[in-house]
Amino acid sequence: MNVALVIIFASLILALYLGIQAKRGKDMDMEQFAVGGRGFGTLFVFLLIAGEIYTTFTFLGGSGWAYSKGAAAYYVPAYIFLAYVLSYWLVPKIWRYAKDNSIISQPDYFAAKFNSKAMGMIVAVLGSLALVPYISIQLKGLGIIVSEASYGVIPPIAASVIGTVVVTTYVMISGIHGSAWTAIIKDFLILVVVIFLGLYIPFHYFGGIKPMFESVQSVKPEMLTLADQGLSQSWFISTVLLNAIGFYLLPQTFMVVLSSKGEKTLRKNAIVLPLYTLLLLFIFFIGFSAIVQIPGLQGADGDLSLLRLSIETFDPWIIGVIGAAGLLTALVPASVMLMAASVGLTNSFYKVIVPKASEQQLLVVSRIIIISLSIIALIVTITGGEALAILNIMSYSLITQLAPALFFTLSKKNHINKAGAIAGIITGVMVVAYITISGVKLTTFWLGVPHVINDISTGVIALIMNLIVTILVSLLGKSKATLNLKKVKDASRVS
Numbered sequence: 411m412n413v414a415l416v417i418i419f420a421s422l423i424l425a426l427y428l429g430i431q432a433k434r435g436k437d438m439d440m441e442q443f444a445v446g447g448r449g450f451g452t453l454f455v456f457l458l459i460a461g462e463i464y465t466t467f468t469f470l471g472g473s474g475w476a477y478s479k480g481a482a483a484y485y486v487p488a489y490i491f492l493a494y495v496l497s498y499w500l501v502p503k504i505w506r507y508a509k510d511n512s513i514i515s516q517p518d519y520f521a522a523k524f525n526s527k528a529m530g531m532i533v534a535v536l537g538s539l540a541l542v543p544y545i546s547i548q549l550k551g552l553g554i555i556v557s558e559a560s561y562g563v564i565p566p567i568a569a570s571v572i573g574t575v576v577v578t579t580y581v582m583i584s585g586i587h588g589s590a591w592t593a594i595i596k597d598f599l600i601l602v603v604v605i606f607l608g609l610y611i612p613f614h615y616f617g618g619i620k621p622m623f624e625s626v627q628s629v630k631p632e633m634l635t636l637a638d639q640g641l642s643q644s645w646f647i648s649t650v651l652l653n654a655i656g657f658y659l660l661p662q663t664f665m666v667v668l669s670s671k672g673e674k675t676l677r678k679n680a681i682v683l684p685l686y687t688l689l690l691l692f693i694f695f696i697g698f699s700a701i702v703q704i705p706g707l708q709g710a711d712g713d714l715s716l717l718r719l720s721i722e723t724f725d726p727w728i729i730g731v732i733g734a735a736g737l738l739t740a741l742v743p744a745s746v747m748l749m750a751a752s753v754g755l756t757n758s759f760y761k762v763i764v765p766k767a768s769e770q771q772l773l774v775v776s777r778i779i780i781i782s783l784s785i786i787a788l789i790v791t792i793t794g795g796e797a798l799a800i801l802n803i804m805s806y807s808l809i810t811q812l813a814p815a816l817f818f819t820l821s822k823k824n825h826i827n828k829a830g831a832i833a834g835i836i837t838g839v840m841v842v843a844y845i846t847i848s849g850v851k852l853t854t855f856w857l858g859v860p861h862v863i864n865d866i867s868t869g870v871i872a873l874i875m876n877l878i879v880t881i882l883v884s885l886l887g888k889s890k891a892t893l894n895l896k897k898v899k900d901a902s903r904v905s
Contacts (some may be wrong), residue, residue, distance in 0.1 A: 415560045417730030418737060422576060425597060427651070427739055428587035429580025436587060441475030443585035443776065445515045445669040446754040450590065452675045457593035458586075458666040459679060459777060460686055462488060464600050465743040466551025467544075469736050472690055474713030476697025487690045489650040493657035494687075498680035501658060501818050504675060516750070519756040521813070524828040527762050532832060533812065534758035536839065537661035538751045538783070540809040545747050545787040546732040547572055553791070554741035558717040559733025560728070570791050571668040573740060578784040579737045581745045582777045584671055589745040596738035601689070603735040611699045613740035619695060625702045639861045643662065648867040649882040652896040656869075657809035661750035662743070691744070696720075744787075752779040804846045807869030811838030814877045822850020834880030843873035 436442050450458070468486070475483035513519050516537060521530030532619050552573040553566030560569075576705065580588040601742075606858065616622040626633055638644055660665060693716070700715035709861055719733055756776040761767055767775075815831040818824055828832075844850070845868045851861045852871075 412561060412563065412726055413731060414726040414730035415563055415877065416734045417554055417727065418559060421599075421734035421737055422572070425592045425738060426576050426580055427593065428591040429576075429745075431581050432580075432587035432591040433584040435525075436584075438585065440586075440753070440756075440772050440776070440821030441512075441514055443773060444749065446586050446590065446664060447577060448668075448669060450669045450675070451671055451673050452678045454590045454593075455670050455675055456679050456682065456686075457597050457740075458590060458669070459663060459683060460593075460629040461604075461685060462682075464597070464604075464739050466548050466555065466736060467691065468693065468721060468738045469600075469739045470551050470554065470713040470716065472693040473697035473700065473716035476633075476694040477700050477707065477715040478709075478712035479641060480630070480698075481636050481765070482646065483694055484655075485646050485649050487687050489653035490657065490690075491684050492654035494571045494652060494680050494683050496654060497658055500820060500889075501667050501676045501680070504664075505667055505670055505673055505676060506656075506837070508524070508668050514665075514668060515754040515757050516661045519664075520815065520819075520831075521758065524815075524831055526828040526832075527758075529815075529828055529832060530761070532835060534754040536808060536812070536835070537548065537754050540805045541661060541747045541751045541807050542783065542787055545744050545783070546790040548740040548744040548747075549787060549791040552737060554714070555717065555733055555736035555740070558714065559720070559729050559736065563731075567792055570788065574784050577741050577745050577748070578780060581748050582780055586665070586746065586749050587815045589704065589742055589749065592710045592745070593737065593742045596735070596742045599731070599735040601740060603732055604689050604692045607720065607732070608695045609688075612695050613721065614723065617702055622695065622699055622702075626698050628779055629702055629705075633698070635678040640865060642865045644862045645865040648701075648865075648870045652810055652867050652869040652873065653806055656806050659809050659812050659816065661754060662746040665750040665753070666746065686687075702904055732817055748780050748783055751762060752776045753781055755779050764873060774866075784879070804842055807842040807846070807867070807872060808839055810869050810873060811835050811876050813873060814880045818880075826880055827887045829887050830880045830882075832877040833883040837879040838872040838876030841875050842868060845871070 436447075441447055446454075460610055472483060472486060474488075476582075505695045507513070508519060511522050514532075515532040517534040520533045521527055549570045550566075553570035556569035556573075560807050578737075580592070595617040612619045616625055623634065637648055640685055658667065667676065692867040696716050696719065700719045704715065704718055707718070712861075717732070723731075723766070753776055756772055756779060760775045761772065790891060809819075812835060815826070818831070852864045852866075
């Protein structure tokens with residue numbers, strides 16, 4: 411057994427141990443299981459939200475996008491920065507309402523705000539649809555990382571299965587507490603690995619970051635600017651706006667917000683987290699370095715640029731540390747995603763069907779759902795193929811369709827009704843699904859449309875239509891209510 415594999419498995423066992431031990435001293439009920447009894451301070455909230463930045467998708471895809479797409483990769487830190495700025499004002503309001511109304515999941519929030527169980531069910535289903543591909547991506551990335559870092563000793567599918575068993579085990583036992591404690595070692599390793607690789611590789615091969623970019627400029631200058639078409643400026647701006655709006659609408663991020671012990675904790679994180687996000691630039695440096703050092707990776711193989719360049723550069727024990735960090739970037743986010751989806755489905759479906767269910771019954775059902783979702787995500791990971799890629803593209807666009815309903819609930823007086831909110835969400839989801847599956851663009855319907863408009867993100871187009879339908883249906887509902895009230899008053903006068 412090579413040293414890299416020993417280090418990777420040691421980190422896996424440590425993560426499992428910490429995840430299980432996190433339950434000690436906790437009287438586990440649904441609130442403890444889902445949101446840690448709303449007792450997480452600045453550090454744990456920081457680690458869990460940061461976990462949504464440094465996933466396997468970022469670890470592999472960040473360097474892969476820099477390698478394959480160039481400057482377009484900068485949309486990732488741009489939207490995350492903007493999301494944190496927005497969160498400073500928006501997230502404390504959500505936390506306050508959830509605390510006052512004993513809400514522990516995203517579907518609960520929407521159901522309470524609109525006084526509609528149907529709304530809760532829709533949000534729970536939509537959240538699960540958006541999360542399954544994300545969980546699958548974590549598991550698939552985990553398989554790739556472990557397989558590459560073990561020099562092919564462990565097949566990707568075997569690594570994905572082992573990772574699924576580990577994360578499912580500690581989530582079922584410790585809930586979000588397990589995610590929080592494993593996040594500690596994950597973020598420490600990521601901090602060390604990302605900074606080390608991001609500085610060492612450019613200095614080792616080029617003598618510095620500036621010479622590295624100069625080398626890229628001489629080989630592939632188009633990688634350092636946005637394209638005129640496709641991944642253009644309008645694509646960049648619209649995608650940044652869409653993802654910034656949707657970041658805290660992701661069920662797992664929403665649930666982490668609810669786990670905070672206070673509004674002050676959330677505001678502190680909104681200030682500090684953008685600095686942590688700067689570490690993404692070091693991942694991009696690795697991808698840009700790989701353009702020159704290991705040219706020729708095609709398509710999805712671009713996501714292997716970080717690992718392939720590292721294997722060419724370092725001894726096996728360093729590869730083991732890199733593999734361990736990559737492994738944990740899958741386990742922590744996947745665990746929070748499983749938690750968010752299971753709690754949302756438990757409260758919005760089982761609790762509606764069995765309103766007198768005890769806390770222990772709810773815990774059992776939530777754990778059963780965790781196992782079910784893990785199995786589904788693993789099957790999608792193994793058999794997904796192109797379907798997985800389509801679902802990934804759709805995920806952010808789908809969950810962002812909750813934005814109009816959310817933002818209207820944050821005002822003192824909600825100006826839309828549940829019929830308008832539901833109609834808008836359904837419209838937005840249908841538009842996203844149709845455009846993504848069919849592959850149509852605005853040029854399909856309007857041949858002369860400028861590229862600056864044609865390149866706008868699909869999710870933004872769906873969001874605009876969502877907003878229009880939401881407002882129109884709500885206004886129509888208010889008009890009918892006013893008309894009915896007038897008829898009642900007229901009838902009472904006649905009588």
